[in-house]
Amino acid sequence: MADRWKVFRDRQITVHDFARDVLVVCPRCARPARVFATDGTENFYRARHWRMVCPTCGYHQDKTSNCRTISTGRHGGVADPMFGLPLRLQKSCCGGKLLWAFNLEHLSFVESFVAATIRERSDAVRAGDGYRRMSMIAKLPSWLKSAKHRDEILKVIQKLKDSIIAAP
Numbered sequence: 001m002a003d004r005w006k007v008f009r010d011r012q013i014t015v016h017d018f019a020r021d022v023l024v025v026c027p028r029c030a031r032p033a034r035v036f037a038t039d040g041t042e043n044f045y046r047a048r049h050w051r052m053v054c055p056t057c058g059y060h061q062d063k064t065s066n067c068r069t070i071s072t073g074r075h076g077g078v079a080d081p082m083f084g085l086p087l088r089l090q091k092s093c094c095g096g097k098l099l100w101a102f103n104l105e106h107l108s109f110v111e112s113f114v115a116a117t118i119r120e121r122s123d124a125v126r127a128g129d130g131y132r133r134m135s136m137i138a139k140l141p142s143w144l145k146s147a148k149h150r151d152e153i154l155k156v157i158q159k160l161k162d163s164i165i166a167a168p
């Protein structure tokens with residue numbers, strides 16, 4: 001019991017948790033499409049069989065891949081790790097920086113981090129496990145953590161969300 005509790009507490013959110021289900025731009029009709037693992041595994045590293053499906057035009061592709069590399073898009077935009085299709089959720093902001101997310105859950109995660117105040121962060125640390133749970137947050141780029149960018153980033157995130165809702 002004690003061990004199971006520890007495993008739960010030590011579980012860290014990483015960017016790979018979001019890479020199992022990715023919103024991309026359909027190469028045929030340019031509408032939002034999904035790339036996801038068909039193995040039924042929750043673990044990005046264990047997934048081998050991947051599918052890309054566009055709900056708008058029906059275009060789909062299957063691929064078997066052991067790819068484990070996630071490009072952070074230092075050059076140009078960010079693409080999904082399996083098919084190399086551009087992420088649907090990406091937008092430049094804060095003077096040439098690129099805000100991106102694999103899916104809406106990932107975008108909400110970034111949003112809640114950016115919206116969080118210093119007070120909330122110290123509460124997490126006081127709870128005793130704050131440092132561990134912030135493993136992914138620690139890796140976020142510094143411009144994203146900067147308070148002066150907060151309003152602009154939150155606006156861009158909202159625009160991205162609206163663009164998905166508006167898409168047929």
Ligand SMILES: [Zn+2]
Pocket residue numbers: 026027028029030031033054055056057058059
């Ligand atoms: Zn399509």
